[in-house]
Amino acid sequence: MSEQKLMSLIASIGELDAAAMAAAEQHVNSLTKPPGSLGRLEGIAIQAAGITGELAADVSKRAVIVMAGDHGVCEEGVSAFPAEVTPQMVMNFLAGGAAVNVLARGAGADVFCVDMGVNADLEHAELITCKTRKGTANMAREAAMSRDDATAALLGGFDLAARLAADGYRMFATGDMGIGNTTASAALCAVLGGMTADEAVGLGTGINEERRLHKVEVVKRALSCNRPDAADPIDTLAKVGGLEIAGLAGVILGAAANRSIVVVDGFISSAAALVAVSLAPQAAAYMIGSHLSQEQGHAMLLRKLGLSPMIQLDMRLGEGTGAVLAFHFVDAAVAVMREMATFESAGVSRE
Numbered sequence: 001m002s003e004q005k006l007m008s009l010i011a012s013i014g015e016l017d018a019a020a021m022a023a024a025e026q027h028v029n030s031l032t033k034p035p036g037s038l039g040r041l042e043g044i045a046i047q048a049a050g051i052t053g054e055l056a057a058d059v060s061k062r063a064v065i066v067m068a069g070d071h072g073v074c075e076e077g078v079s080a081f082p083a084e085v086t087p088q089m090v091m092n093f094l095a096g097g098a099a100v101n102v103l104a105r106g107a108g109a110d111v112f113c114v115d116m117g118v119n120a121d122l123e124h125a126e127l128i129t130c131k132t133r134k135g136t137a138n139m140a141r142e143a144a145m146s147r148d149d150a151t152a153a154l155l156g157g158f159d160l161a162a163r164l165a166a167d168g169y170r171m172f173a174t175g176d177m178g179i180g181n182t183t184a185s186a187a188l189c190a191v192l193g194g195m196t197a198d199e200a201v202g203l204g205t206g207i208n209e210e211r212r213l214h215k216v217e218v219v220k221r222a223l224s225c226n227r228p229d230a231a232d233p234i235d236t237l238a239k240v241g242g243l244e245i246a247g248l249a250g251v252i253l254g255a256a257a258n259r260s261i262v263v264v265d266g267f268i269s270s271a272a273a274l275v276a277v278s279l280a281p282q283a284a285a286y287m288i289g290s291h292l293s294q295e296q297g298h299a300m301l302l303r304k305l306g307l308s309p310m311i312q313l314d315m316r317l318g319e320g321t322g323a324v325l326a327f328h329f330v331d332a333a334v335a336v337m338r339e340m341a342t343f344e345s346a347g348v349s350r351e
Helices: 002-010 018-030 040-052 072-076 085-095 099-107 147-166 181-192 209-226 233-240 243-257 267-279 281-286 298-305 321-339
Strands: 062-069 109-117 171-177 261-264 287-289
Touching: 002 147, 002 243, 018 040, 018 321, 040 261, 040 281, 040 321, 062 085, 062 099, 062 147, 062 243, 062 321, 072 181, 072 209, 085 109, 085 171, 099 109, 099 321, 109 147, 109 243, 147 233, 147 243, 171 243, 171 267, 171 321, 181 209, 181 233, 181 243, 181 267, 209 233, 233 243, 233 267, 243 261, 243 267, 243 281, 261 267, 261 321, 267 281, 267 298, 281 287, 287 298
Parallel strands: 062 109, 062 171, 171 261, 261 287
Antiparallel strands: none
């Protein structure tokens, strides 16, 4: 029944508003500048109009959704940090002390921290709990989670995005926290993105090349052990994914269903986006790429998604940090639409 509900919700994702996009393009071309001279800002403005149905939508109410979950594959020594860092960082987010909190304050964004599957009992007044289980199993030895768990996490993310959209949020950034989640993301890229394990696996939290090669072998073992079905995104997600990755995929789907802008963060968020578009190709039109991560598989993943990053700052933190920085570019595109003079209003001659 849960999977049937998910598919029904996915079916509600519509196409972009073609009339609004045509009007936005006409307006962009009437502004006091040479055609195309604002580059990708013009494309973002037109896309935002198509998503929201408005020429210059008010996107001042924006959210960073940081989803956290633990990964059993950490037993294989794939990370430079121990698993207990996940719950510790969740409390740091809630205290406002993480990098994403700092950058979100600068972007006027609210941070929502979600326990999707942390392997600890966490309590905090502002923590959103959407936990179906305490972390995934070790995917190198068995399925990371059940199909029902994966579906529940997808629905949890969808529901959160829908509730925030109902509260007036028009723009979302995807953020993640989960020691071991670059390993799960690499496995998802190998199956759903058609990469080899060696192409998909990077240095993660800062491991050396020797440990990266070990991580490659762990991903290969996970794929061999579980045999995920590339034609079945939920099967793949359940076998080699993560709870926070599933939740973020749900957020992307929920935001798209509610005609909201989704700014996708780095490698883990992009892996979640890959799951989302594998389930609902029409959701891709609602996404904006933020930055190019240092994680080596990210460039290939972005090409697979058809996303072009706005920023390249050699970041690899996750948390939604790159996506929050990209909010400023969306703001600039919307401000141009709202405030810039046209040739006619300014009395400026055209060619």
